[in-house]
Amino acid sequence: MSTLAAEELNPLVPHLAEIIVGLVAFGLLVWILAKTVFPQFEKMYAERTDQIEGGLKRAESAQAEAAALKKRYEDQLAGARDEAARIRDDARSEGQQIKAELRTEAEDEAARIRARAEEQVVALRESAERSLRGEIGGLSAELAERILGSELADPSRRSATVDSFLSELDAMALRQTTGAS
Amino acid sequence: MISGNLNTIGYGLSAIGPGIGVGIVFAAFINGVARQPEARGQLQGIAFIGFALSEALAILGLVLAFALGA
Amino acid sequence: MTTTATAPAPGFESPGVEDFQLPPVFGTVTKPVLELVLAAIIIVAFFLVAVRKPALVPGKTQFLGEAFHGIVRNSIARDMIGGREFLKYVPFLTALFAFILVNNLFGIIPIIQFPTFAHPGVPYALAGLVYVVFTYAGIRKHGFGGYIRLSTWPPDVPWWVRIILTPIEFLSNLILRPVTLSLRLFGNMFAGHLLLLLFTLGGEYMLFEAGDWQLKVLSPFAFLMAIVFTFFEAFVQVIQAYIFVMLTASYIGTVLADDH
Numbered sequence: 001m002s003t004l005a006a007e008e009l010n011p012l013v014p015h016l017a018e019i020i021v022g023l024v025a026f027g028l029l030v031w032i033l034a035k036t037v038f039p040q041f042e043k044m045y046a047e048r049t050d051q052i053e054g055g056l057k058r059a060e061s062a063q064a065e066a067a068a069l070k071k072r073y074e075d076q077l078a079g080a081r082d083e084a085a086r087i088r089d090d091a092r093s094e095g096q097q098i099k100a101e102l103r104t105e106a107e108d109e110a111a112r113i114r115a116r117a118e119e120q121v122v123a124l125r126e127s128a129e130r131s132l133r134g135e136i137g138g139l140s141a142e143l144a145e146r147i148l149g150s151e152l153a154d155p156s157r158r159s160a161t162v163d164s165f166l167s168e169l170d171a172m173a174l175r176q177t178t179g180a181s
Numbered sequence: 182m183i184s185g186n187l188n189t190i191g192y193g194l195s196a197i198g199p200g201i202g203v204g205i206v207f208a209a210f211i212n213g214v215a216r217q218p219e220a221r222g223q224l225q226g227i228a229f230i231g232f233a234l235s236e237a238l239a240i241l242g243l244v245l246a247f248a249l250g251a
Numbered sequence: 252m253t254t255t256a257t258a259p260a261p262g263f264e265s266p267g268v269e270d271f272q273l274p275p276v277f278g279t280v281t282k283p284v285l286e287l288v289l290a291a292i293i294i295v296a297f298f299l300v301a302v303r304k305p306a307l308v309p310g311k312t313q314f315l316g317e318a319f320h321g322i323v324r325n326s327i328a329r330d331m332i333g334g335r336e337f338l339k340y341v342p343f344l345t346a347l348f349a350f351i352l353v354n355n356l357f358g359i360i361p362i363i364q365f366p367t368f369a370h371p372g373v374p375y376a377l378a379g380l381v382y383v384v385f386t387y388a389g390i391r392k393h394g395f396g397g398y399i400r401l402s403t404w405p406p407d408v409p410w411w412v413r414i415i416l417t418p419i420e421f422l423s424n425l426i427l428r429p430v431t432l433s434l435r436l437f438g439n440m441f442a443g444h445l446l447l448l449l450f451t452l453g454g455e456y457m458l459f460e461a462g463d464w465q466l467k468v469l470s471p472f473a474f475l476m477a478i479v480f481t482f483f484e485a486f487v488q489v490i491q492a493y494i495f496v497m498l499t500a501s502y503i504g505t506v507l508a509d510d511h
Binding site: 010011012013014015016017018019021022023025026028029030032033034036037038040041042043044045047048051 | 268271279280281283284287288290291294295298299301302305307309316317320338341342343345346347349350367369370371372373375376377380441
């Protein structure tokens with residue numbers, strides 16, 4: 001009797017009802033949760049991971065796109081700058097070329113004008129000299145004829161007289177120019 | 182006048198060793214984690230296995246204290 | 252006066268094993284049986300509420316449920332079992348954790364105030380279940396011979412060590428594992444409940460039955476200790492549930508490992 005009571009009180013002896021109910025309750029618990037709840041959780045984790053990764057990927061692609069755009073703009077900007085510099089250089093060289101052309105042209109023109117003027121002067125002088133020479137001869141002969149009359153019949157004397165007269169004139173003219181200057 | 186069961190004293194004695202053992206196990210675990218915090222996950226598993234092994238002795242003492250009851 | 256103060260308290264019977272023999276509530280149904288059913292209902296209800304309106308940004312209940320599931324999934328199952336196989340065991344481990352935790356916490360919930368596993372039946376049953384699960388997993392992975400070899404035949408050991416080591420490994424891996432697993436849970440719950448009983452019943456005796464005014468004055472300290480140990484018990488109950496699941500996972504992980 002006493003051993004029986006001791007065995008009843010031994011806390012290590014399980015109660016059969018508890019074992020059965022515990023196993024059934026726990027089995028049902030696992031079954032229900034594994035069927036309904038945990039797949040849902042796993043799906044949620046997967047979706048969330050997906051979303052986050054997708055978001056990251058989207059952000060990455062947006063960044064890449066922005067970088068490409070920036071590069072393109074920078075390229076364009078650099079191109080524009082280069083072009084501007086080239087245009088400026090071109091304009092400058094063109095301007096210089098035009099200037100040089102103009103200068104040579106002007107110089108040529110000036111030289112031509114000067115040459116023509118000199119030629120004209122020479123020609124005028126020659127023609128004046130010629131005409132004067134002729135006229136002076138005639139005039140002086142006439143004058144001398146009128147004054148002297150006879151003496152001029154002899155041509156050799158006449159020319160000698162004219163020559164001396166002319167040299168006198170020349171000398172006079174030389175004096176005049178030296179005096180004037 | 183003292184009444185009671187010698188088994189209780191026996192269980193108390195049997196708990197000394199495992200108590201020290203469990204302390205050593207977790208001291209080593211804490212040391213390990215302090216030195217290498219990134220190894221925590223691995224160490225935790227090993228620590229709990231060591232803990233379980235040492236504590237098994239105390240549990241056997243408890244069981245025997247009841248099972249060999251007067 | 253001095254004689255009554257120094258004499259062992261007359262009429263006080265310290266709580267003992269007999270306090271765990273609860274009278275049936277009705278018929279043959281006892282309190283732990285009701286608690287088991289209640290625990291299962293509470294857990295299922297909680298998780299069903301948690302997934303009722305699944306959303307990517309979780310609400311409060313869903314967040315709690317997911318956090319609970321996540322702890323078991325990531326910091327127990329994945330760390331202990333590893334590989335790709337751990338996902339298969341997560342539902343079992345999570346349910347186990349929740350079931351043990353709720354049943355343990357019954358020990359400090361007012362009115363209920365009896366940890367189900369202070370009776371050893373269900374711990375035996377759960378440990379047996381765990382034993383079946385990890386033995387099945389080991390045999391399916393390594394075959395029967397391979398499983399026995401893995402459990403008892405550590406590699407790279409000289410023969411004279413093996414004479415001692417193999418019996419120890421056999422005992423600890425194949426026999427003591429489920430035994431200690433169940434008895435650890437039972438022992439902790441049993442001792443914890445006994446401790447609370449001692450302080451509560453002792454305080455009650457000091458306050459109401461002792462004929463001594465000093466004991467009446469000192470009785471609040473007994474109740475204070477009971478409260479302190481209630482918090483301590485809450486901690487122990489959570490830890491024990493965690494350890495049970497942790498060890499289960501590590502046993503499964505060990506038998507699934509490729510080498511010892």
